[in-house]
Amino acid sequence: MTASKATATQAGTPAVSGYRSLSMPMRYLINAVLVVIFLVVGELMIDGGVVSRYQTGVIEQIGIYIILAVSLNIATGYLGQLPLGHAGFMSVGGYSCAIFIMRMMDTMGVTARDFATGTPAAAGLFVLGIIFGGFCAAICGLIIGVPALRLKGDYLAIITLGFAEIIRVVMQNIDGVLGFTLTGGAKGLTGIPGYTNFLNTFIVVVISLFLIHTMMKSRHGRAILSIRDNEIAAESCGVSTTYYKTLAFVASAFFAGVAGGLYAGCIGVMAPAKFGFMKSIEILVMVVLGGMGSMLGSVISATVLTILPEVLRAVSDYRMVVYAVVLILVMIFRPEGLLGDYDFSTSRLIERIINHGKRPEDFVPVAAAAVEGAASDAKAAAPTATTGGQTETPGKESGKEAHTHE
Amino acid sequence: MTFLTQVLNGLQLGSIYALVALGYTMVYGIILLLNFAHGDIIMVGAYISWIVMSQLGLSPALAIVLSIVGCAGLGVLIDKVAYQPLREAPRMSLLITAIGVSYFLENGAQLVFGADAKVVPEYFDLPNLSVGGVGLSANAIITIVVTAVSTVLLTILVQKTKLGKAMRAVSEDMGAARLMGINVNNTISFTFAVGSALAGIGAVLYSMAYSQATPTMGIMLGTKAFVAAVLGGIGSIPGAVIGGLLVGFAEVFVSAIGLSVWQDAVVFLLLIIVLVVRPTGILGRPMTEKV
Numbered sequence: 126m127t128a129s130k131a132t133a134t135q136a137g138t139p140a141v142s143g144y145r146s147l148s149m150p151m152r153y154l155i156n157a158v159l160v161v162i163f164l165v166v167g168e169l170m171i172d173g174g175v176v177s178r179y180q181t182g183v184i185e186q187i188g189i190y191i192i193l194a195v196s197l198n199i200a201t202g203y204l205g206q207l208p209l210g211h212a213g214f215m216s217v218g219g220y221s222c223a224i225f226i227m228r229m230m231d232t233m234g235v236t237a238r239d240f241a242t243g244t245p246a247a248a249g250l251f252v253l254g255i256i257f258g259g260f261c262a263a264i265c266g267l268i269i270g271v272p273a274l275r276l277k278g279d280y281l282a283i284i285t286l287g288f289a290e291i292i293r294v295v296m297q298n299i300d301g302v303l304g305f306t307l308t309g310g311a312k313g314l315t316g317i318p319g320y321t322n323f324l325n326t327f328i329v330v331v332i333s334l335f336l337i338h339t340m341m342k343s344r345h346g347r348a349i350l351s352i353r354d355n356e357i358a359a360e361s362c363g364v365s366t367t368y369y370k371t372l373a374f375v376a377s378a379f380f381a382g383v384a385g386g387l388y389a390g391c392i393g394v395m396a397p398a399k400f401g402f403m404k405s406i407e408i409l410v411m412v413v414l415g416g417m418g419s420m421l422g423s424v425i426s427a428t429v430l431t432i433l434p435e436v437l438r439a440v441s442d443y444r445m446v447v448y449a450v451v452l453i454l455v456m457i458f459r460p461e462g463l464l465g466d467y468d469f470s471t472s473r474l475i476e477r478i479i480n481h482g483k484r485p486e487d488f489v490p491v492a493a494a495a496v497e498g499a500a501s502d503a504k505a506a507a508p509t510a511t512t513g514g515q516t517e518t519p520g521k522e523s524g525k526e527a528h529t530h531e
Numbered sequence: 532m533t534f535l536t537q538v539l540n541g542l543q544l545g546s547i548y549a550l551v552a553l554g555y556t557m558v559y560g561i562i563l564l565l566n567f568a569h570g571d572i573i574m575v576g577a578y579i580s581w582i583v584m585s586q587l588g589l590s591p592a593l594a595i596v597l598s599i600v601g602c603a604g605l606g607v608l609i610d611k612v613a614y615q616p617l618r619e620a621p622r623m624s625l626l627i628t629a630i631g632v633s634y635f636l637e638n639g640a641q642l643v644f645g646a647d648a649k650v651v652p653e654y655f656d657l658p659n660l661s662v663g664g665v666g667l668s669a670n671a672i673i674t675i676v677v678t679a680v681s682t683v684l685l686t687i688l689v690q691k692t693k694l695g696k697a698m699r700a701v702s703e704d705m706g707a708a709r710l711m712g713i714n715v716n717n718t719i720s721f722t723f724a725v726g727s728a729l730a731g732i733g734a735v736l737y738s739m740a741y742s743q744a745t746p747t748m749g750i751m752l753g754t755k756a757f758v759a760a761v762l763g764g765i766g767s768i769p770g771a772v773i774g775g776l777l778v779g780f781a782e783v784f785v786s787a788i789g790l791s792v793w794q795d796a797v798v799f800l801l802l803i804i805v806l807v808v809r810p811t812g813i814l815g816r817p818m819t820e821k822v
Binding site for chain 2: 207272275283295298402406448
């Protein structure tokens, strides 16, 4: 360790010496600006006709699958469980949102055309519908989660799969029991107004990602991660595992419901057969390929896996087989997924640039520097203790640093 | 449809589920893997029967033998290619690989054979028996007898033979079994072979009952058989049979009272109730978790 760094420490910057970091409001501002730029560019391209109607539809679907993958990632990547019924939550959200909007259109005086032109009433109905869809899915998540989360691994996988099947059967046959038309049975729910467009999909995606991201960075998120890493240890440290497992599961279901609501408006038809086991697996493949626990991974793989089949229409027969092979190969050769649990951060990148490419761990931590200072005073007295202090403290610091990234 | 006929139907369907559930239970017992591909092995078995009889015009006996041997071989191949590299990996990776294999078999079959159902011809031309004025289907009786015999043979294999002892040892503690000189990988492969051969028998019996093969037939059959294995207590041979019969009866009776569209839901509801009340299944031993 060089003398210049030790002097910088004595100047007294907090935590890490000489490292220039961005303040939190600044970080939010940077990200908000990037989001707005992205949104404006997208809107301009669509309005200007650069992106066709069909391509806009694909972009909306990308947004929907991003929410689905990231929401499944809460349960799979962050909580470490393997639910196989994500399509069930998606269908609950989709049906309830679509039915809510269709029934409320008359009450609120909104016509199908208003969704395209974008009146305030239509926007309000859209927000209410999406939230209603999310809540219905979350309630289902709660009903399923309470018994399912008592079980582990394969049992949880099979019980969620079973629940999704039950949901599908209910959607298909509920009309006969109720005696009036609610879901449209096996034929499906038709005539859903096209309330999904690029603008509201984009906003919902951004809000969902923001909420999930902040939840995972909060103490609740850390509690969820601790359950994944070692449930028994977490419980013995006072983490209420049942509560946090249910919380993660319900949050996962909520966002799946939100995505389902968008999906209903995007496709215009809801049929129970679409939300079978295969759909759940498709979402799982996105999460696994991207990297379990990586939000960026889910976003990228959801984007790529939604665009690929559209581009590769000619070889679409082989698509599923290729998916399967890729899934097996990834598990054998890179079980943590393509990105592992790496997540991209603009603020971190900017900090790297303003610090001339140095990472926080390249700087002398305060504690280590203090030990070093003390050690140089007492060099003659206890040389063995000094070396111990010098080597151990930075190691601990970098270890802690690595842990927070996980 | 008399009550007796329904009972026989329930026994027939339950027997098929029981055979498939035995395969699940064996694989789960030894490497703690929910072998998602197991249901799809049955699908492959049904297609082998269809190819041999319908396309090649060979004898049904050969079709049965080839279906069983083909399934056993496929089971071993899947273990060697997909599961063996992941022996030390986390359970989650193994489970996802199993889903991948299942997905591969389904979509592969769809690519090769097409999505439409293939009709598997009758294996034997058997007349229906009549006992006391009640018509009994010969197929149903064959299915029940074959399942009973297979279960007994499997129990003898696991309890009395040296290989069975090795299988039990590996399932108890893989590391210790290896230290005792047991070839762990061969034992696991053997388990896959036996389990998949049972799936092959299941495929033949299923084709007898429903005489068709589709690429996705394995999903529901496999899932319900797994439900049966879990209901009975996974890892237990009599448990798998009890669970299989329970699921079979539940389905047949739900259809019989005119609620056939709800039968899938009822089976899963049964699973959820059993798992909530008794998480290790009817005959399963309670597990304690070591830190």
